[in-house]
Amino acid sequence: MTEPIGEKLLGTIVAMTGLGAIGAALTIGSGMEAWGARTFPILGGGAMVLAGIAVAREPSGAARAASATDGGLRALWLVLLSALYVLALGRIGFLAATALTAPLAFALFGVRAPRTLLLAAILCPLALHLFFFRLLGVFPPYSAWFDLADLLPL
Amino acid sequence: MEIATGLATVLTSPALLGWIVLAAVVGMVVGAIPGLTASAAIAMLLPLTFGMEPLAALAFLYVIGKSGRYGGSIAAILFNTPGTAASAATQIDGYPLARQGKAGKAMKVATLSSVLGDFTGDLLLILFVGGIAWVALRLGPPELFGIYLAAFVVIGSVIGESPARGIASAAFGVLLATVGFDPISGTPRLTFGLYELTAGFHLVPLMIGMFVIGEVLTQVAHPAPASALRATGTDRDRLSWTEYRPCLPHVARSSLIGAFIGMLPGLGSAIAAFVAYGEGKRRARNGADWGRGALEGVAAPEAANNAVSGPSMAPLLTLGIPGSTIGAILVGVFLIHGIQIGPTLFLTNRDLVYALFASGLVGIAAYGLIGYFGAASVGRLISRLPARMLYPVVLLLAIGAAYATRGNMFDVWVALGAGVLGYGMRRARLNPAAFVIAFVLTAGAEQALRQSLLLSEAGWLIFLQRPVALGFLLLAALVLWLRVRRVRRARQGAAEAAV
Numbered sequence: 088m089t090e091p092i093g094e095k096l097l098g099t100i101v102a103m104t105g106l107g108a109i110g111a112a113l114t115i116g117s118g119m120e121a122w123g124a125r126t127f128p129i130l131g132g133g134a135m136v137l138a139g140i141a142v143a144r145e146p147s148g149a150a151r152a153a154s155a156t157d158g159g160l161r162a163l164w165l166v167l168l169s170a171l172y173v174l175a176l177g178r179i180g181f182l183a184a185t186a187l188t189a190p191l192a193f194a195l196f197g198v199r200a201p202r203t204l205l206l207a208a209i210l211c212p213l214a215l216h217l218f219f220f221r222l223l224g225v226f227p228p229y230s231a232w233f234d235l236a237d238l239l240p241l
Numbered sequence: 242m243e244i245a246t247g248l249a250t251v252l253t254s255p256a257l258l259g260w261i262v263l264a265a266v267v268g269m270v271v272g273a274i275p276g277l278t279a280s281a282a283i284a285m286l287l288p289l290t291f292g293m294e295p296l297a298a299l300a301f302l303y304v305i306g307k308s309g310r311y312g313g314s315i316a317a318i319l320f321n322t323p324g325t326a327a328s329a330a331t332q333i334d335g336y337p338l339a340r341q342g343k344a345g346k347a348m349k350v351a352t353l354s355s356v357l358g359d360f361t362g363d364l365l366l367i368l369f370v371g372g373i374a375w376v377a378l379r380l381g382p383p384e385l386f387g388i389y390l391a392a393f394v395v396i397g398s399v400i401g402e403s404p405a406r407g408i409a410s411a412a413f414g415v416l417l418a419t420v421g422f423d424p425i426s427g428t429p430r431l432t433f434g435l436y437e438l439t440a441g442f443h444l445v446p447l448m449i450g451m452f453v454i455g456e457v458l459t460q461v462a463h464p465a466p467a468s469a470l471r472a473t474g475t476d477r478d479r480l481s482w483t484e485y486r487p488c489l490p491h492v493a494r495s496s497l498i499g500a501f502i503g504m505l506p507g508l509g510s511a512i513a514a515f516v517a518y519g520e521g522k523r524r525a526r527n528g529a530d531w532g533r534g535a536l537e538g539v540a541a542p543e544a545a546n547n548a549v550s551g552p553s554m555a556p557l558l559t560l561g562i563p564g565s566t567i568g569a570i571l572v573g574v575f576l577i578h579g580i581q582i583g584p585t586l587f588l589t590n591r592d593l594v595y596a597l598f599a600s601g602l603v604g605i606a607a608y609g610l611i612g613y614f615g616a617a618s619v620g621r622l623i624s625r626l627p628a629r630m631l632y633p634v635v636l637l638l639a640i641g642a643a644y645a646t647r648g649n650m651f652d653v654w655v656a657l658g659a660g661v662l663g664y665g666m667r668r669a670r671l672n673p674a675a676f677v678i679a680f681v682l683t684a685g686a687e688q689a690l691r692q693s694l695l696l697s698e699a700g701w702l703i704f705l706q707r708p709v710a711l712g713f714l715l716l717a718a719l720v721l722w723l724r725v726r727r728v729r730r731a732r733q734g735a736a737e738a739a740v
Contacts, residue, residue, distance in 0.1 A: 097669050101409045108416050108431070115423075115430050122694070124423035124430055127687045131415035138412055141405030146732060158462030165461050166661055169454070169640065173653050176644075185637060192633035195461055203630075211634065215641050223289060225645040 098143025105135025165195050180234030181220070181227050185212035243591060244367050247599030250592070251300070260297050261600055264304035265607035269616075271305070272312020272328075273623050274631070275320065279309020280566040281456055284448040285638055287570065288645035295578040299597050302574055304604030306567040307359060307550045310510055311608055312619070314351040314543055318344055319620040327510030327546040330518040334531060334538030341534055348616040349480040350536045351543045354492050356609035358544030361496035362503060362551035363601050370587075370594075374559040377584035382692035383703050385560070387713030389686035392562045393679060394717035395505070398724040399512075400675045410672040414679030417442055424684065425691055437651045444573040446643040446652040447680065450659025451673045452566065453639040458664040460632050488540035491521045495541045499548025504555055509565050510546035517545030551601065558594060559584055561685050566674045569681040583685070 112128035122129070168191055175184035189211035190204035198204060216236065219225045227236060251257055271282040283302045290298035313328030318335035331351060338347035380388070397411035398404035420431045421441025432438040495517035502513040521541035522531045531538045549565075556562040561583040563569040575582045580590055587594060612619075643656035663673045697703035704710045 097671075098405075101413075104416075105412070111431050111433075116426075116428050123691075124426050124428040126690065126694075127683065128416060128419045128430060131412050131419065131683075134412035135409060135416065138405050138409035142403075142409060145403060145405060146736075162458045162462040162664060165458060165636070166657070169636065169657055169660075172640065173650065173657060176653075177650060189633065189637060192636055193630070196629035196633050197464070198629050198633075207633070211637055215637055219641050219645050223292065223645060225288070226648050228644060228648075228650060 094145045094147055095143050098139045098141070098145075100139070101142055102136045102139025105132040105137075105139055108132030108135065161195055165192070168192060168195065176228045176230070178230060178232050180230035180236060182212045182216055182235035182239070183233075185215060186235075243595035244599060246592065247595035247597075248602070250296075250596045251599045251603050257297050257300060257600070258603070260293075260301045261304050261604050262607050262611075264301045265308045265604055265611055268305035268308025268310075269312040269315070269608055269612060269619055270623070272309035273315040273619055274626070275316050277456065277631075277635070278452065279306050279312075280448075280570065281452045281635075282309060283567060283570045284445070284452050285635070285642050287445050287448070287573065288642045290574065291577065291645075295580060296593055296596050296600070298578065299571065299574055299593075300600030300604070302567075302571060303597060303601055304607070306571075307547070307601060307604050308608040310547050310550060311352070311355040311359075311543070311612060313546075314355065314539075315348060315612075315616050315620050316623065318347045318351065318539070320624070327514050327549075328542070329511060330514040330542035330546075331539055333518065334533070334535050337532070337534035338536070338539065343534070344620075345617055346480050346484070347536070347539050348620075349613060350485065350488060350539045352609055352612040352616060353480075353485065354488065354495075354540040354543040355547040355612070356605055357492050358496040358499055358546070358548035359550055359605045360602070361493075361544075362500045362548035363598060363605065364551075365500050366551035366555055367595075367598050370555050370558060373555055374584050374587040377559045378588075380584075380709065381707075382689045382696065383707045384709040384713070386686060386689035386693055387704060387707075387710035388560060388562065389682055389689055391713040391717040391720075392556075392682060393686070395720050396564075396678050397675050398721050400509075400672050400678075402670050402672075403728050404721060404724045406669075406671050407675045410666065410675040411679035413671075414676040415683050417447075418680045418683035419687070424688070442655055442680075443646060443652055444569075444576075444681065445646040446656040447659045448566075448570055448573070448677060449639050449643045449646075450656035450661075451663040451677055453635060453642075454656060454660025455663025455667065455673060457632050457636045457639070458660060459667055460628065462664075464628060484536060485540075488537050491517075491525070491537045491541040492544040494524075495521060495545035496548040499545035500552045502545075503549035503552035503564070505564065509553075510549045513549045514542035514546040518542045551598075558582060558586055563678055563681055566677055569677050572681050 109129055109132035112125045112132060115125040115128065116123070168188060172184055172188040175187065178184075186208045189207040193204055193207045198207075220227050227234070251261070267282060267286070268279055271277050272279055283305050286302070286305070290301060293301070310327055314331045314335065317328040317332035318339050321332060321336040321339075335347045335351065338344065393411055393415075394408070397408035400407050416431070418441070420438055422428070422439055423430055429439055498517045498520065499510075499513040502509075502516065518538065518541050521537060522528050525531060525535070525537055527535060527537070553564045553568055556564050557568045557571065561572070563572050572582060580586070580593070639656065640653055643653045644650065646652050666673050666676065693703055694700065699706060704714060
């Protein structure tokens with residue numbers, strides 16, 4: 088995620104994914120038809136194998152892609168934060184999980200002012216809760232441990 | 242005439258008019274924010290439309306797409322950063338005009354040209370879509386599969402950097418679309434024993450991940466420089482008829498170019514804008530001024546990129562083939578509201594289709610009026626909106642929207658995974674748009690192929706026995722060959738220039 092992917096590596100990944108898909112598709116029963124349910128997965132996998140070989144044969148474009156190690160790391164941190172947020176939604180509920188995640192997400196984008204981070208921790212969960220669960224009427228995610236929404240008059 | 246009935250439906254419904262005006266504003270603002278696209282806004286706002294009437298939902302998202310294409314010109318002119326890829330050609334003359342203190346004039350030219358181009362595209366759509374649907378109704382499964390295969394190849398080979406990368410992206414979309422129960426035999430496919438995968442991947446969280454979360458990850462990795470977000474012009478300069486009159490021939494030509502390119506799946510607004518700009522410059526009397534701040538250089542690409550909008554709906558509505566990411570998302574909206582797209586749509590929901598076209602016309606008028614008098618204010622608003630505050634909120638909204646799609650956490654994980662995939666695809670110079678369009682096309686293509694094989698006694702040879710199907714297969718091969726040849730020549734030219 089931190090360095091640009093070279094043509095040979097990318098082509099190999101694409102072709103191997105295609106081969107894996109063909110292998111998995113061959114385990115699908117064909118039923119009454121000659122090819123049946125496996126037809127499209129095999130065609131898709133085959134197209135990936137051919138496209139992967141073609142990508143691997145492309146001239147190297149590594150020089151064109153700028154190195155972005157720091158940027159890639161920030162993206163990685165944001166993915167991890169998002170994954171933890173999704174896990175937290177099912178444990179501590181939408182309000183608490185969003186209140187914890189919002190300031191961290193703001194910080195990853197370079198916001199450092201404590202007042203702004205505090206405001207993000209309060210306003211983001213409130214605004215999103217009112218939008219999704221009051222305005223749109225979506226049923227909030229079930230939280231296993233506790234949910235602030237049970238305690239607050241929202 | 243059906244369109245008159247459609248207009249009456251729209252104009253007599255205050256709620257629908259309200260949604261259309263709101264969509265015009267939302268699209269313009271989102272399109273003007275560098276990095277955020279109309280596709281991202283539509284994907285994120287999709288859950289908002291679940292409780293709406295089908296016409297209101299479709300009109301709201303359709304007009305966001307139209308207005309978003311126009312909104313990109315605001316950022317191109319004011320900030321020298323195209324809000325959308327389609328407005329990159331507008332930047333060539335728009336920003337020099339802003340540096341000359343004529344930003345307001347340039348934005349008015351962009352607004353008028355966008356409106357004229359969009360109206361032309363929509364009128365052509367309204368005039369000819371019924372005929373296309375009539376033809377489409379007479380096509381059998383082999384012909385439809387020929388068209389689908391041509392669409393896969395054209396989209397895969399034309400969108401993006403190289404045919405190999407485009408086809409790899411599209412093939413991956415095909416693979417993911419086949420996950421879950423086979424729609425014909427009910428056999429589970431590529432589920433690896435996971436219960437959650439038996440229903441397959443839902444389109445909406447996939448879109449939210451690809452276009453919204455993927456974009457947020459790109460922005461955190463490569464933030465837009467703050468200096469790029471500074472307005473450079475004033476909004477005081479007026480546009481006179483004498484100044485705009487030389488633009489009209491360019492607007493007329495570019496609108497036709499845009500409308501033609503719009504009908505072809507996968508080409509899209511950006512290509513239309515650059516083709517129109519190149520053709521306009523070649524024919525212009527003041528060609529030497531283009532690139533230094535010619536008003537005609539703003540008019541031509543803006544008319545073309547907005548003229549794409551209407552005709553791009555023709556293959557979507559008549560054949561179920563989306564030619565763009567916005568079209569792919571609209572497929573999801575139709576399906577969510579239980580409406581089957583394709584040729585039968587004109588038999589089962591004719592009133593809805595023409596009311597949607599009428600909503601498009603009203604939407605054009607709405608963004609035209611708002612843009613003509615308010616584009617400068619939108620520009621000032623955007624220039625004060627710090628990206629570091631905007632994108633974290635967009636991320637949280639996207640995760641919430643993915644959950645709201647069906648109220649289950651699996652969709653949130655799908656959106657997150659699609660976001661990482663979308664970011665990785667951008668880094669690897671693969672194409673998320675080709676991926677998503679192929680994902681949407683797969684169900685129809687598979688049904689057409691399997692029906693063809695079941696009906697045929699000649700097996701796969703049926704596609705060679707039916708002239709229309711064979712014609713589309715040859716078209717696909719021709720497009721692929723031409724594109725490969727062009728890319729090879731461009732690489733050879735670049736290699737020779739480097740030596």
